Amino acid sequence: xxxxxVHDAIDVEATPRAISRKATGADKVFVAAIRTVGSVVLVITxxxxxxxxxxxxxxxxxxxxxxxxxxxxxxxADVLGIAAVLSGTVLVALIAMSIAFPLALITALYxxxxxxxxxxxxxxxxxxxxxxxxxxxxxxxxxxxxMEHAAGLAMWLDRNLGFIPLFQVDDADPNAAVPVLSRxxxxxxxxxxxxxxxxxxxACAVMRQVFSQxxxxxxxxxxALGATRWxxxxxxxxxxxxxxxxxxxxxxxxxxxGETIAVLxxxxxxxxxxxxxxxxxxxxxxxxxxxxxxxASSSQLSALLAAGFVLFLITLVVNTVAAxxxxxxxxxxxxxx
Amino acid sequence: xxRPVRVVSRVLVAVALAMSFLVGSSTSAHATVYAQIEGTGSxxxxxxxxxxxxxxxxxxxxxxxxxxxSTKGRKDFSQDSTDFAISEIPYQGTDERGQSxxxxxxxxxxxxxxxxxTAFTYQLKIGNKLVRNLRLSGETLAKxxxxxxxxxxxxxxxxxxxxxxxxxxxxxxxxxxxxSGTTAQFTTWMDHQYPGTWRPYFGQSGLTSYYxxxxxxxxSQAGSDQVMNTIKxxxxxxxxxxxxxxxxxxxxxxxxxxxxxxxxxxxxxxxNTAVALTKAKINQDKKSQxxxxxxxxxxxxxADPRSYPISSYSYMILPTGADDSRMSTAKRQTLAxxxxxxxxxxxxxxxxxxxxxxxxxxxxxxxxQLAKLKKADPKVxxxxxxxxxxxxxxxxxxxxxxxxxxxxxxxPAACDKSGAGPCGTPTGTNKPSTDDxxxxxxxxxxxxxxxxxxxxxxxxxxxxxGAAAGTDAPPAAVDPETGAVAAAxxxxxxxxxxxxxxxxxxxxxxxxxxxxxxxxxxxxELLALVLVxxxxxxxMRRRRPQIGPRP
Numbered sequence: 001x002x003x004x005x006v007h008d009a010i011d012v013e014a015t016p017r018a019i020s021r022k023a024t025g026a027d028k029v030f031v032a033a034i035r036t037v038g039s040v041v042l043v044i045t046x047x048x049x050x051x052x053x054x055x056x057x058x059x060x061x062x063x064x065x066x067x068x069x070x071x072x073x074x075x076x077a078d079v080l081g082i083a084a085v086l087s088g089t090v091l092v093a094l095i096a097m098s099i100a101f102p103l104a105l106i107t108a109l110y111x112x113x114x115x116x117x118x119x120x121x122x123x124x125x126x127x128x129x130x131x132x133x134x135x136x137x138x139x140x141x142x143x144x145x146x147m148e149h150a151a152g153l154a155m156w157l158d159r160n161l162g163f164i165p166l167f168q169v170d171d172a173d174p175n176a177a178v179p180v181l182s183r184x185x186x187x188x189x190x191x192x193x194x195x196x197x198x199x200x201x202x203a204c205a206v207m208r209q210v211f212s213q214x215x216x217x218x219x220x221x222x223x224a225l226g227a228t229r230w231x232x233x234x235x236x237x238x239x240x241x242x243x244x245x246x247x248x249x250x251x252x253x254x255x256x257x258g259e260t261i262a263v264l265x266x267x268x269x270x271x272x273x274x275x276x277x278x279x280x281x282x283x284x285x286x287x288x289x290x291x292x293x294x295x296a297s298s299s300q301l302s303a304l305l306a307a308g309f310v311l312f313l314i315t316l317v318v319n320t321v322a323a324x325x326x327x328x329x330x331x332x333x334x335x336x337x
Numbered sequence: 338x339x340r341p342v343r344v345v346s347r348v349l350v351a352v353a354l355a356m357s358f359l360v361g362s363s364t365s366a367h368a369t370v371y372a373q374i375e376g377t378g379s380x381x382x383x384x385x386x387x388x389x390x391x392x393x394x395x396x397x398x399x400x401x402x403x404x405x406x407s408t409k410g411r412k413d414f415s416q417d418s419t420d421f422a423i424s425e426i427p428y429q430g431t432d433e434r435g436q437s438x439x440x441x442x443x444x445x446x447x448x449x450x451x452x453x454x455t456a457f458t459y460q461l462k463i464g465n466k467l468v469r470n471l472r473l474s475g476e477t478l479a480k481x482x483x484x485x486x487x488x489x490x491x492x493x494x495x496x497x498x499x500x501x502x503x504x505x506x507x508x509x510x511x512x513x514x515x516x517s518g519t520t521a522q523f524t525t526w527m528d529h530q531y532p533g534t535w536r537p538y539f540g541q542s543g544l545t546s547y548y549x550x551x552x553x554x555x556x557s558q559a560g561s562d563q564v565m566n567t568i569k570x571x572x573x574x575x576x577x578x579x580x581x582x583x584x585x586x587x588x589x590x591x592x593x594x595x596x597x598x599x600x601x602x603x604x605x606x607x608x609n610t611a612v613a614l615t616k617a618k619i620n621q622d623k624k625s626q627x628x629x630x631x632x633x634x635x636x637x638x639x640a641d642p643r644s645y646p647i648s649s650y651s652y653m654i655l656p657t658g659a660d661d662s663r664m665s666t667a668k669r670q671t672l673a674x675x676x677x678x679x680x681x682x683x684x685x686x687x688x689x690x691x692x693x694x695x696x697x698x699x700x701x702x703x704x705x706q707l708a709k710l711k712k713a714d715p716k717v718x719x720x721x722x723x724x725x726x727x728x729x730x731x732x733x734x735x736x737x738x739x740x741x742x743x744x745x746x747x748x749p750a751a752c753d754k755s756g757a758g759p760c761g762t763p764t765g766t767n768k769p770s771t772d773d774x775x776x777x778x779x780x781x782x783x784x785x786x787x788x789x790x791x792x793x794x795x796x797x798x799x800x801x802x803g804a805a806a807g808t809d810a811p812p813a814a815v816d817p818e819t820g821a822v823a824a825a826x827x828x829x830x831x832x833x834x835x836x837x838x839x840x841x842x843x844x845x846x847x848x849x850x851x852x853x854x855x856x857x858x859x860x861x862e863l864l865a866l867v868l869v870x871x872x873x874x875x876x877m878r879r880r881r882p883q884i885g886p887r888p
Contacts, residue, residue, distance in 0.1 A: 151572060162856075181571065181572035182509050182576060184572070185570075264559075268514075268556045291514065294409040294515065295516040300436070
């Protein structure tokens with residue numbers, strides 16, 4: 001027979017204990033420390049923005065709207081604008097994404113769904129290794145190894161698809177006996193290839209992570225209903241990971257927009273707004289800053305920082321949108337779509 | 338009374354010596370203390386400078402030099418971020434962009450370090466073979482770099498090459514994208530010699546450090562090495578660019594022989610550069626901030642048949658201020674000893690690297706500039722570091738103004754004269770093209786003058802034995818530093834047999850109008866291929882009810 005200890009009824013308080021959500025002791029210190037560290041990130045990012053904006057102010061005030069519409073960059077003639085560099089930045093990034101996106105998507109799918117378990121970790125670390133290669137190496141790779149072959153491809157594209165403005169190359173005859181290869185080199189296309197290699201691991205990592213979060217039950221359900229593996233991927237993994245795919249691509253885009261050294265090594269700088277990506281010449285905001293920073297005077301520096309400010313804003317927007325999409329997808333809301 | 342003083346002094350000396358030995362052994366700072374010095378600037382003279390830096394490294398001097406262009410060098414110096422700068426042109430006060438180009442109040446002096454020629458290197462292939470003996474007049478060069486001559490088959494180029502024609506291939510000028518002393522030297526020359534071509538293109542007069550890139554064709558690259566890499570790259574066919582002579586030598590690439598006032602086409606070897614620079618006007622006013630800077634009008638118009646017109650000196654910008662915040666005794670000592678090496682022994686290396694050594698008077702003036710380091714800081718030790726202890730075979734001890742290299746310079750080959758030749762000897766080999774038979778070892782070239790038939794058919798005369806002697810001469814035959822002939826063999830070069838000729842014919846593989854027409858035709862056909870069967874089926878279906886019985 002067991003007896004329960006009998007408490008004295010008088011000792012029990014009638015009122016419930018007040019629940020306090022206030023942290024005490026070590027918790028309090030921890031929360032404060034974490035909050036400080038977290039806010040430091042915001043302060044730094046905000047500081048960069050404020051600094052760039054402050055430095056850009058004289059330029060923006062001086063050139064007004066023409067800063068965004070003018071394509072040439074001639075500080076000596078007091079004429080400068082970022083139309084050309086901005087369009088170049090977007091074009092290079094888009095080329096990079098159009099190469100990197102399918103590659104990253106397929107790589108991520110293979111690693112998370114198809115690769116044998118033993119190889120998986122090896123593949124993951126190999127892709128991560130790609131991210132660890134410094135961008136100057138990619139630039140050298142692009143300009144010394146790839147450019148020659150890319151120029152041949154560009155010439156082929158011009159020869160066969162030259163009627164499309166995108167693949168057109170002015171001032172060059174792809175059928176000439178001695179083709180002028182230089183018209184097809186040092187182009188945004190080649191720069192885009194190098195940037196794609198830098199973007200790929202980042203986009204791939206995000207996509208892979210989201211794919212690996214697909215609920216196992218749903219995958220098994222699809223298989224149990226008779227779906228092939230590809231059918232399962234198509235009906236479960238891809239819809240679930242849609243947010244991750246878009247988010248990863250956009251994070252990659254953010255990086256592609258800001259890529260500098262590889263672009264600087266490959267592109268022959270020129271300032272014109274043109275869709276002809278296979279043609280020699282072009283420039284991006286970051287390559288412009290890196291190329292002109294060394295011997296810029298104070299007013300030129302302000303103009304360069306203004307260009308940097310615009311790039312900063314664009315990258316910030318792209319990354320924020322990407323992060324929002326990625327976060328939303330993690331809730332699993334994508335499954336019903 | 339004298340003796341005790343002597344004894345005391347001897348004892349003192351002995352003690353001092355012992356002390357110094359003690360200190361020396363304990364801190365190993367017995368002789369001189371060095372500190373690392375850093376500089377930026379010209380890529381024009383970077384190759385020889387890096388060689389000097391490697392040489393003095395063994396003596397404990399750590400010098401770090403990064404190129405980046407003369408403009409960057411001057412700017413970094415003015416912002417106190419470097420200890421010295423290398424620049425081809427002095428501070429401009431206000432540069433051509435209206436920006437301030439001054440040292441920002443930092444005290445400095447110009448110190449000439451090396452001479453050289455701005456060479457035009459190119460890649461031009463005929464039948465997949467590199468043309469190595471192109472010659473161009475100054476006017477043609479100016480027109481090429483101002484987009485007036487845009488094709489290698491241009492008659493002006495054929496005329497410069499005595500009727501020899503080149504294939505119809507677009508000329509792609511490669512220019513510098515950064516602020517560059519090489520660009521400044523080149524545009525100074527164009528502005529002086531061909532203002533009618535240069536000024537309308539530039540839109541104003543004078544020199545510029547930033548080449549105004551115009552038109553679709555031009556390619557711009559940062560730094561001499563990048564320009565060189567682009568030209569010798571896979572896409573380089575048809576390109577021409579300007580760099581110091583050392584770059585093509587290093588890359589084993591040809592350079593353009595440029596026509597001088599005497600009507601000879603010459604290559605910027607150390608001899609031709611030295612001859613040209615005998616006419617350089619050096620600012621001799623020691624009070625002037627521009628002391629020792631160059632005025633090159635005389636060089637451009639030097640009537641000596643051996644002179645290379647676009648020759649110039651390169652300068653170090655030396656911090657001379659006593660209160661210079663970056664400098665210390667150790668740094669000044671490093672700078673002084675580094676320059677002592679460069680101005681003396683270092684000059685003997687210039688020729689082999691594609692530069693030209695300084696004449697003695699400039700070296701001497703350079704030492705006077707170095708003495709300003711001691712003036713700024715008396716602790717700097719300059720003992721035994723002057724022109725007398727210079728071990729440099731190119732100096733003439735008796736006549737300071739004489740440049741031994743210029744005296745030794747061989748006359749150009751007869752086939753290098755305008756209206757004769759062209760010589761078949763390859764350029765970019767750092768060997769002068771000459772008929773002078775200085776050794777008697779090599780055969781006297783005779784083919785040169787005979788090759789003067791227009792149309793370039795005169796290869797027969799070029800089969801002379803002299804060619805083999807010239808091109809296959811053992812590399813040790815000429816001492817590149819002194820120009821003295823070391824052994825038999827011969828400096829003789831002559832027309833060689835492997836000249837390559839092109840007959841420019843344009844094959845119209847396709848015309849752009851054709852492309853468009855056939856392109857649209859292809860699109861139409863594709864559309865037809867896709868649509869016609871379907872349309873046919875649809876039309877058949879429509880027709881069927883008409884044929885069949887109506888419901």
